[in-house]
Amino acid sequence: MARITVDLTHLPEMTNPKFYPLFENQDRYLVLVGGGGSGKSVFAAQKVVRRTIEEKGHRFLVVRKVAKTLRESAFAEVRAIISDWGLMKLFNINKSDLHITCKNGNEILFAGLDDVEKLKSIFKVTNVWIEEASELEISDYRQLDIRLRGQSKWYKQMIFSFNPIYKGHWLEGEFVNIDWTAKRDNCTVNHSTYKNNKFLDPAQTEVLESFKESDPYYYSVYCLGEWGVLGKTVFDAQVVTKRISQLRDKKPLKQGFFIYKYENEKIVDESIQWVEDSGGYIKIFEDVQKGYPYVIGGDTAGEGSDNFTGQVLNNVTAIQAAVLKHQFDEDLYSKQMYCLGKYYNNALEGIETNYSTYPVKELERLGYNRQYTREHVDTFTGALKKSYGFRTDKLTRPLVLANLVQLVREHPGLFNDIETLEEMLTFVRNEKGKPEAQSGKTDDLIIGLAIAHHIRTQQIFHIEAQVEDNDEDDEEPKGGTWYD
Numbered sequence: 001m002a003r004i005t006v007d008l009t010h011l012p013e014m015t016n017p018k019f020y021p022l023f024e025n026q027d028r029y030l031v032l033v034g035g036g037g038s039g040k041s042v043f044a045a046q047k048v049v050r051r052t053i054e055e056k057g058h059r060f061l062v063v064r065k066v067a068k069t070l071r072e073s074a075f076a077e078v079r080a081i082i083s084d085w086g087l088m089k090l091f092n093i094n095k096s097d098l099h100i101t102c103k104n105g106n107e108i109l110f111a112g113l114d115d116v117e118k119l120k121s122i123f124k125v126t127n128v129w130i131e132e133a134s135e136l137e138i139s140d141y142r143q144l145d146i147r148l149r150g151q152s153k154w155y156k157q158m159i160f161s162f163n164p165i166y167k168g169h170w171l172e173g174e175f176v177n178i179d180w181t182a183k184r185d186n187c188t189v190n191h192s193t194y195k196n197n198k199f200l201d202p203a204q205t206e207v208l209e210s211f212k213e214s215d216p217y218y219y220s221v222y223c224l225g226e227w228g229v230l231g232k233t234v235f236d237a238q239v240v241t242k243r244i245s246q247l248r249d250k251k252p253l254k255q256g257f258f259i260y261k262y263e264n265e266k267i268v269d270e271s272i273q274w275v276e277d278s279g280g281y282i283k284i285f286e287d288v289q290k291g292y293p294y295v296i297g298g299d300t301a302g303e304g305s306d307n308f309t310g311q312v313l314n315n316v317t318a319i320q321a322a323v324l325k326h327q328f329d330e331d332l333y334s335k336q337m338y339c340l341g342k343y344y345n346n347a348l349e350g351i352e353t354n355y356s357t358y359p360v361k362e363l364e365r366l367g368y369n370r371q372y373t374r375e376h377v378d379t380f381t382g383a384l385k386k387s388y389g390f391r392t393d394k395l396t397r398p399l400v401l402a403n404l405v406q407l408v409r410e411h412p413g414l415f416n417d418i419e420t421l422e423e424m425l426t427f428v429r430n431e432k433g434k435p436e437a438q439s440g441k442t443d444d445l446i447i448g449l450a451i452a453h454h455i456r457t458q459q460i461f462h463i464e465a466q467v468e469d470n471d472e473d474d475e476e477p478k479g480g481t482w483y484d
Ligand SMILES: Nc1ncnc2c1ncn2[C@@H]1O[C@H](COP(=O)(O)OP(=O)(O)O)[C@@H](O)[C@H]1O
Pocket: 014, 015, 016, 035, 036, 037, 038, 039, 040, 041, 042, 043, 161, 197, 199, 200, 201
């Protein structure tokens, strides 16, 4: 049979730029996630039609959870592309069976997952498009994944199109990182919103934007294209989601960790060096500024979590300057916190002591001289005692958290780390009313941050005038030697 040739010279103009490069994408999992009206479904349909006409030997399966929803959605979209591209003559479209055949022998089949009999009769599938994939259970997806095995001439791909209906959905767990990159090999994640769709009708844009006032959940999911939050969170989910969305295109100023010389059981201060590393466990959003005071709050690994965290605040502005998070052992954590503190002008450090006092003691042993001190009654002698480190208990935990909750609501611009903000979206009240991370989620970044804000009163709030290091005489420094 003659090869089909179709004029697709205008394809770039007929496709949204956010999606166009994905025509060439050959990863097994192509994840199209985002807000409403961003062009996900139209692109998926375009890719299916294009491959159907250009690659002989295909049997596409287009699925949704419920069969009766297919006709008006995916089927209508595929049909519209065939028609828009002037290809009607090449296809046979059976509307009653939702079955499309191409003159080259390729087929596009549509089935709902509730269509058990129909699904059974469909074999040798070479590609799958799952429309509104968030409707599926993870077990549905796994079965489709198994069906898409075996040899074929062309690359096999599963396309998923869906809205991020709630944080913690299995699609997030399986494929999607916090920054909308892919969680695994052989997978591409493409995040889009209505802003990426140049074809969208202005009336639709208006509807999406109007959710801002009327429905915060819809606004997050369908306008901003951010994971929705179900249930009651301790932090204001709408404010947090909006801040996350503002931070999406921003990368940290620096990312990496510290290296240092270790001699005679001490860190050699002059040897401390920042190493840039794109996977590094310290993210810097605002670099150290001369004369500025900083505080660092830290949370240590304990019940239900293996993470150690550090949150650096500029104590003049209260802006989140840097974040450390890693599953260290205590020893390495203490040393990185030492370096981080030195780097940020000898910052005041307040580390949680509930699960372990090791980091606090280790900092002391290393000669770190700026630690938060708490007063408490010595249970043995009854005397008032001062100790290093922060203790979270029935009184202090609600206090530091309430303060942070208010700050987030009133000054979201102080917060720069998406990962910290994401923790806030899964930080909920349990049945007993105690705020804590949802099961499977962590709160170490939140606790570290709450401590950092709390200990600010033990640090100065003003920029310190500094004398040049080489200023050896005792005279009052002149104007030029001061920093402002
Ligand atoms: N490539 C395109 N060409 C023409 N119109 C498009 C294109 N992509 C999107 N559209 C228009 O934008 C609307 C929304 O796109 P759609 O793919 O349904 O969004 P989503 O699936 O992301 O919600 C479509 O109904 C269509 O009118």
